[in-house]
Amino acid sequence: MVVSNPQATPFLGGGSMPTHAWQRFHARYYPMALLFIAFEMEMMFMYPWAVVFVQEGIKALAEMGMFLAILSVGIVYAWREGVFRWQ
Amino acid sequence: MAIAWPWLDRLAARAPVAIFVAVGRDAIERVEDLSLDARIAWVASPRHADVLLVAGRVRSEDAPALRAVHDQIPAPRKTLWWGSTPFQELVLPMVLPLADEASLPILSLHTRVSNSEPDWLPDVPPNPWRGLGPNGQGGKDMMGGVPYGRPMAMTDDDSRDGLQLDQTTVQIGPFLQTWPAGLVLELALQGDVVQHARVVHSPCGPTKGLREGVSSRLRSAARLLRLLELGSLAERCLRVAAAHDRCQPVELAALRAAVRRSGAFAALPAGLGACRLDGAPSDIRSRLLAWLGNDADPSKDATTEPKPKLSGLLTGLEWNEAWLVISSFTPQQLHGMAVPEKAPVKGDDNTTNSARSAMEHAH
Numbered sequence: 001m002v003v004s005n006p007q008a009t010p011f012l013g014g015g016s017m018p019t020h021a022w023q024r025f026h027a028r029y030y031p032m033a034l035l036f037i038a039f040e041m042e043m044m045f046m047y048p049w050a051v052v053f054v055q056e057g058i059k060a061l062a063e064m065g066m067f068l069a070i071l072s073v074g075i076v077y078a079w080r081e082g083v084f085r086w087q
Numbered sequence: 088m089a090i091a092w093p094w095l096d097r098l099a100a101r102a103p104v105a106i107f108v109a110v111g112r113d114a115i116e117r118v119e120d121l122s123l124d125a126r127i128a129w130v131a132s133p134r135h136a137d138v139l140l141v142a143g144r145v146r147s148e149d150a151p152a153l154r155a156v157h158d159q160i161p162a163p164r165k166t167l168w169w170g171s172t173p174f175q176e177l178v179l180p181m182v183l184p185l186a187d188e189a190s191l192p193i194l195s196l197h198t199r200v201s202n203s204e205p206d207w208l209p210d211v212p213p214n215p216w217r218g219l220g221p222n223g224q225g226g227k228d229m230m231g232g233v234p235y236g237r238p239m240a241m242t243d244d245d246s247r248d249g250l251q252l253d254q255t256t257v258q259i260g261p262f263l264q265t266w267p268a269g270l271v272l273e274l275a276l277q278g279d280v281v282q283h284a285r286v287v288h289s290p291c292g293p294t295k296g297l298r299e300g301v302s303s304r305l306r307s308a309a310r311l312l313r314l315l316e317l318g319s320l321a322e323r324c325l326r327v328a329a330a331h332d333r334c335q336p337v338e339l340a341a342l343r344a345a346v347r348r349s350g351a352f353a354a355l356p357a358g359l360g361a362c363r364l365d366g367a368p369s370d371i372r373s374r375l376l377a378w379l380g381n382d383a384d385p386s387k388d389a390t391t392e393p394k395p396k397l398s399g400l401l402t403g404l405e406w407n408e409a410w411l412v413i414s415s416f417t418p419q420q421l422h423g424m425a426v427p428e429k430a431p432v433k434g435d436d437n438t439t440n441s442a443r444s445a446m447e448h449a450h
Contacts, residue, residue, distance in 0.1 A: 006158030006208040011132055013266060014109075014152025015258035016213060018273075023240035023253035025278060 031083040035075070042071055103128040104197040107136035107160060109153050110268040111171055112291040114143025115418075117185055119306060119325050124190045131264040133159040138193055139166045141173075143185060146269060148288055149261050150174070154207040156262050163203035165196045174207070212236075245277055246403050252277040258287060265314040265414055267291075267421050273430075274401075274409075281409050284401040286425045293418040301339075302328040307417045308346075308378040314414050317349055343379045351375070359404075360412035362395040364420065371415040378417075394423040
């Protein structure tokens with residue numbers, strides 16, 4: 001299909017763009033997405049741990065508690081840095 | 088296609104005719120009444136349309152925009168001039184007075200087998216090539232330059248949170264669905280936040296001889312509801328408005344309850360578009376509520392209070408909120424609020440300076 005130049009222009013109700021449309025956007029969700037990926041990986045460790053927990057019992061629970069406590073320091077830090085603020 | 092499915096052809100032929108309407112002066116009520124016809128679908132984009140309906144007189148300053156919108160309708164396309172004057176160069180344009188009903192002419196125009204209308208604009212880029220380099224980046228560095236005659240978007244301070252994003256300028260209007268007829272805005276956008284707004288052309292103004300009564304206020308409510316994608320509620324508003332025009336009793340309470348149930352008020356952020364209007368504070372919710380009310384219009388006799396400026400109300404809003412705010416005023420109110428403003432002289436603006444020097448460099 002051949003599209004003529006007038007047809008290829010964006011629809012702005014008849015208006016036009018004085019400046020170019022090539023521009024950079026800010027990915028505001030970026031730090032939030034990074035934090036999400038980090039803690040999703042942490043969840044991945046908990047699946048094999050669940051098998052070990054059946055054999056080891058309370059000792060494995062304490063170890064996982066320590067692991068989670070260290071990771072939550074990261075959450076608290078990120079929170080303080082304003083990662084959860086939509087800016 | 089070798090396979091012939093006659094039932095499919097018949098089904099396709101019964102689909103409503105998609106029209107894009109370029110609304111000119113004093114025609115919006117006629118267009119809204121036409122849109123109640125089930126055989127016609129009033130679409131929001133020319134890309135979805137088969138027929139261009141030019142309703143009402145189009146100002147000379149809007150003629151280039153009309154040509155652009157016409158050319159954006161995919162072939163095969165037709166144009167019906169409904170109460171408007173066709174361009175001189177057109178051969179045998181279809182013209183109809185605004186007083187006549189347009190639905191049957193649109194249907195016959197749509198089914199008539201003929202060649203598609205050619206473009207009304209020359210097949211050249213809207214802005215000529217002025218960049219340097221194979222990709223038109225123009226300037227020496229990554230940014231700058233004027234590819235296709237338009238300066239690149241440059242960073243500017245952000246009024247919301249100080250993030251320096253690329254700022255782009257767009258001129259929007261005058262032919263958009265639910266948009267005040269004739270209004271042309273120049274918006275400086277960063278992401279979707281309106282950093283500056285400027286009225287380029289004021290709206291055509293309210294229909295002459297039409298008093299601001301229940302009917303016209305319901306029509307304003309219908310425009311806002313259509314913008315909220317509540318099309319069936321908008322049609323209901325228009326039907327009630329039409330019934331009121333014929334002096335039939337209207338059931339405003341039921342309509343109001345239906346709008347409440349639809350969640351329209353929840354979709355409108357509280358305090359959006361807050362300003363003092365006709366001596367009382369109002370926001371978008373209170374204005375919609377007042378339109379659906381039965382009380383006499385409090386805004387008779389022009390109050391001495393100056394009307395708020397539309398461009399001031401839009402600054403700092405996101406684009407969807409800005410459009411909602413524009414739609415939350417009646418044509419009568421907008422007439423005094425949207426006064427054309429001169430383009431600012433950007434002598435001290437770094438952005439424009441760099442763009443300008445890049446443009447000079449390209450020459």
